[in-house]
Structure formats: structure tokens, C-alpha cells
Amino acid sequence: MSAKLTVSGDVANWLPAPKHLNDVTVYDTLPKLLARNAEIAPDGVAQREKDLGIWNAITWRQFNDHVGRMAVGMAELGLEPGGVVGLIGDNRPAWVWGEIAAHACRARSLGFYRDTLEDEVAYLINYAEPSMIIAEDEEQIDKFLNLEDKIPSVKYIIYHDPRGMRKYDDPRLMSLEALEEIGAKTLAENPDRYKQMVAATSADEIGVLCTTSGTTSNPKLAEWRNAAFLGHASSYLRADPKGPDDEYLAVLPLSWVMEQMYSVAWNLIARMTVNFPEEEATAMSDMREIGPTFVLLSPRVWEVVAADIRARMMDSSRWKQSVYEWGVKRGVRAVDSGRQDSLANTFLFNALRDRLGFKRLTSAATGGAAMGPDTFKFFQAMGVPLKQLYGQTEALGAHTIHKDGDVDHETVGYPMPGCELQIRNPDTEGLGEIVVKHPNMMHGYYKNEAASAEAFDPDGWFLTGDAGYLNDAGHLVVIDRIKDLSETSQGVRFSPQFIENKLKFSTYVAEAVILGKDRPYITAAICIRFPIVSKWAEQRRIAFTTYTDLAANPRIYELLREEVARVNETLPEAQRIQKFVLLYKELDADDGELTRTQKVRRSVIAEKYSDIIEVLYSDAEAIDIDTVINFQDGSKQRIVTTLKVERMDNAMKEAAE
Secondary structure: OOOEEEEEOOHHHOOOOOOOOOOOOOOOOHHHHHHHHHHHOOOOEEEEEEEOOEEEEEEHHHHHHHHHHHHHHHHHOOOOOOOEEEEEOOOOHHHHHHHHHHHHOOOEEEEOOOOOOHHHHHHHHHHHOOOEEEEOOHHHHHHHHHHHHHOOOOOEEEEOOOOOOOOOOOOOEEEHHHHHHHHHHHHHHOOOHHHHHHHHOOOOOEEEEEEOOOOOOOOOEEEEEHHHHHHHHHHHHHHOOOOOOOEEEOOOOOOOHHHHHHHHHHHHHHOOEEEEOOOHHHHHHHHHHHOOOEEEOOHHHHHHHHHHHHHHHHOOOHHHHHHHHHHHHHHHHHHHOOOOOHHHHHHHHHHHHHHHOOOOOOEEEEOOOOOOHHHHHHHHHHOOOEEEEEEEHHHOEEEEEOEOOEOOOOOOOEEOOOOEEEEEOOOOOOOEEEEEEOOOOOOEEOOOHHHHHHHEOOOOOEEEEEEEEEOOOOOEEEEEEHHHOEEOOOOOEEOHHHHHHHHHOOOOEEEEEEEOOOOOOEEEEEEEOHHHHHHHHHHOOOOOOOHHHHHOOHHHHHHHHHHHHHHHHOOOHHHOEEEEEEOOOOOOHHHOOEOOOOOEOHHHHHHHOHHHHHHHOOOOOEEEEEEEEEOOOOOEEEEEEEEEOEEOHHHHHHHHO
16 A cells, blocks of 8 residues: 555636635735725625624625724724734624734734633633733623733723623723724824725735644644635635625634634625624524525534434424424435435425525535534435535645535545645555645644644645545545544454444434443443433423433433444444443533534543543443532532443344344
8 A cells, every 4th residue: 555645636626716706816815805895895795793683784895994993993002013812702793803903903813712711711812912802792801800910911801792891990991882983083183094004914924823623732823824814715715616695604603713714714705795693592593584505514513403303303293203204214315326305305305494594505514523424414315515524723724525416425525726635654445644735724833833843744744633545536534533543452443433423413412422442342421412302301201300310310321222222233243332321411611521613522531531431341330420510600510420331232132133
């Protein structure tokens, strides 16, 4: 087997660049693109935000005016080239305004995840040393004020939701309105000030600092030059063209690399309208009102949507349940044959797409983590034009995608235009490390030259740390992180992620962690999907009080045993789950068990739940738990329960029969 297998995203294999796209070699920074759009389409709708149930449109002219006043105000407050502006909160137009305003000052933007805790905030601030923070509301402001003198670099904290702010007297606080007033006053005296600032921005300067996923430690900050950010977004638009008639709903956090691509870069390059939901909790209902033409959801969100559909069917009539089961079976069977089923569409899926707000979709995407093939096929059967993406923050997000008419639920597609992929040191089955290279990679890690040097080989290839192979059609198949590929003490090789994704297709499974490295057999720690399992329990008059109480119920163990048995049927006998426990709580990013992009931190799980793991590999049938959970608001809850160890011997025999 060759030491390298290479595949390139030949530009000729993709569509020509749409004529309506802005030329990012001419308008090579975000402020320049925004000014260009305000000039050629001043009254076009750039953004919408839902507030108090009403969608408020923001034109390109208004967008540019807000950014201009903010940028000049920031400069008046002392923001200098090379400085850093932090942004935190829900997805809001003001976040994007603040980011572009920072770039107009030739400063750098750094997004924080909205649920970042105070100690994480302190770490990132002392790492990046922002002088200004743009925060949404009182909840976010408290994180910074509670840190007091632990964040000395922060001189101004600018908020755009004034509710609850009157009780504060911290001199660093300033409303967004006040910031814009400072800018407006200066512009009244010098009308060309902002135009001069925009003209001075440079493609070669660092514009964005983006946190990495941090699966093993604190996140690093990837540095993106303006030219790289816009250049990669422009290449991506060759693979999945968008234009001024497209509508997008910004569901995922703006601090994430892919949401930056869509809500910021694509918005400005293609003039695609970006819609901001009222709240995170209303995003799916807001989606139905907008009827977007394009949507990006993480695998976890797609899994939740699929589980919610199945849960709603639990409350429907027997006739509707029969139609649903019939339609899904026909639809999935058709997808396996490379087609859509017209009868299933007519009697089930057309109405379902409309109900979800998916009726106008011309493309849809998922990325950030692996998606189980069962979930992927379910949405393909529904007629959702779903494509898988694969990429890393360091490579400015996605660098592979499915092509129209060539979608394989087990792969992540082909390299995008200008991207190259290699499989390094493949084994006899072609499995090796995935490495990637394209002209628009990150500049490096902020203030971390050693890590930057380790991330790339001497020829400029980024070492992803992921294991994968190229199938016969040239699609990339991603298996797992190389460090997570495992082998039992009996010599059985397995991918934890592959089995976990099969489990998570279940309506009743929210999260699963597969164990077995250097152990005699494979086991699982499972978190139930509480909203759905609780509904199932209520329908059967099963009494419970809390998540912990429900997860410990023998009837719930019986339910989950059936789900594990179903998954075991699809696995080679040596890779089947022999035992499992239902954890007493959901895995949580606030507890360090998941990253902010919802990836499992396996080292944390191994340490935190070591006692439970040891019991899984003993003859014990249960383990007593007495622990305390610390919540984000500072409250605590003591949990005293007993976790049963469920053995799959009987369930496997029943499934075989």
C-alpha cells in the first residue's frame, strides 16, 4: 500500500463562480464588502431579526450605517490596529456589526460561546487580551463583572440589550446606542472618517480569532487572515452556490467556524439574507415562518429533530403511526436505491417538510461532528437535500462536501475547489490519517508558535488527527479520531464513534459513550433523552420525579436494552455491546464532559466516571452513587441513586430469535 493517497478538489469539477458574487480579490475585507453591498443594493434585505414575535428587516444601507458608527466610536475609545474585540451572546445582528466594526479598526474579533462559564471567559480573555467586549445582555455582562480585576485588559463592556442594566455602575459599561452616538458625533464633524478607515483595511491582516474545539484541553485560537477567510468562503460558494434570493436561518453559535462562514462571509459575498431567531428555544418554530432555502444544523440538532418527530408520532393515532412507519420504510428503501419514493412523499414527507419549515430548502448541511448514517438516510428519505461537510477550524471550516446527485450517507463527499486531501500511511484497507491543504488555511495559533509548528508538516499540510479512507468513488470516509480508534484486550478493533452514532439514532438515546479500549469486551454509558423517555413513561403510568429517578427505573432499562439489542444486530459479534449503564445525569459542556460544539471529551469521561467504568468490567450488578452536581447558576444538587449494570446476554439471544 502506498504511503500516501491523494485526491484534489479540481476546480473544473465544480460549477463556475456565480456572476453575482462579490469579487473578494477587490473587496478583500469585510468592511469593504459591506460598503460595496450598501452601494449596489442599499435597500436590499441583508438581515432580519425576530423581536417580540415580529421580524424586523435590516437593509444593507442600515447595516453599513450601524457598523460605521460603531467602528468610529470604537476608534474614538482607543481601539487600535492589532487589538482584540470579544463578542458574546445569542446570534444577533449586533454581534455581526461588532465583528465587522472591529475589522474596520484593523482589530481582531474573537467570539465566545454564549454558554461559556466564568472561568472559561477568564482563560480566553487573559489569552487574547481584548480591550473591548460586546455582550448581549445582563446574563453575559455578569460573567465579566463577576471576574472583577481578573481581566485587566478589558476597558469597555458594550451591551445591546439594556434590560436590567440600570442597577450597574461599573465605569466599563456602555450601551451600544451610546457607542453609536460617539461615532455619529465624530462622523458629523468628519464625514469621510469611516470611508478612510475602510480603505485602510488590508487582506493580509489577521481579522478573526476562532476558538478550536478543545476536545483534550483548553481551546487554542486559530488566526485567520482576511484574505483566507473570504477566499475560502468564496471557494465554498463554488461548491454550493448562493445568492441574494437565498434565505438562511442562523441557528448555530456565531463563535463556531461554520456559522462564521454563513452568517458573516456568505452574507457579504453572496448577499444571502441571514435571519436571526428570537431565541435559541424558538429556532425551529422561527424556521417554519421563514422557510429558508438553506440551513446548517449540527448532527446533534438533526438527531433532536428526528427524535422529536418520532416522539410526536407516539402521541398520534394508530392510523397516523402506521402511515408514518410505512412511509419511512419506503423512503429509506428508496434512498438506498438512489431515488425518492413518490408515494411516501405524497402521503407523508411533503406535509412533514412543510411542518418543519424545510419545504423551500434547496440545500442543507451538517458538520462539526459525525452523523450516524441512519439519521442521514432518514432526512434524505424525507426529501431534505442534506449534505455532509467535513473540516476543521484550522482549515477555516469545511473542505469537503457532497455534490448534487452524488450523496453517500456513509461519506463526507469530495474536496472543495482548490482543496487537497491525503490519506497518510494507509493500512492494507486504505485507512490512515487525513491531512489537508488549500490556499486559505489558518495563519497559525495565536501566541502559540510551538503548537502552530506541530499542526503542519514542512510542506504545509494540516495534520487533522482524524482517521479515514477514500472509497471506490473517491469520497472521503471519516472513521474517528486516530487517538480514539480502539482495540480490546482480545484484539478486536473498533471505532467508538461509529457505534455511538448508531445508538444515538434511537428516539430514546441522547448521548452514548462506548468503552472497551484494552478491556476484554465493549460496554456503553448511555444518557436517556429525557423529554421523550419521560413522555413514554407518562403514557405507561410509570411514576418518576427527576431525570435521575427516571433513568434508574427498571422499565426504562428494559426499553433501552431493546434499543441496544437493535444496534447490536447491525454490528459484528465481536463489536457488540456486552453491558451498559444509564447515567444519572446528562453529559454537559459546563461540566467539561462535552466541548462547546458538543463533542465528547473522552479523557474527562474516563476520569470522572472511573468508578462506574470499573464496575462495568467486574462481576458487580450495580453501583451506588452519592455525588453533588454543580449547576451554572451556582446551585447544587445531591444525587443518591443506584445504577444497574445491564447485561446484554439475554437481549442478544432474544434479538437473534
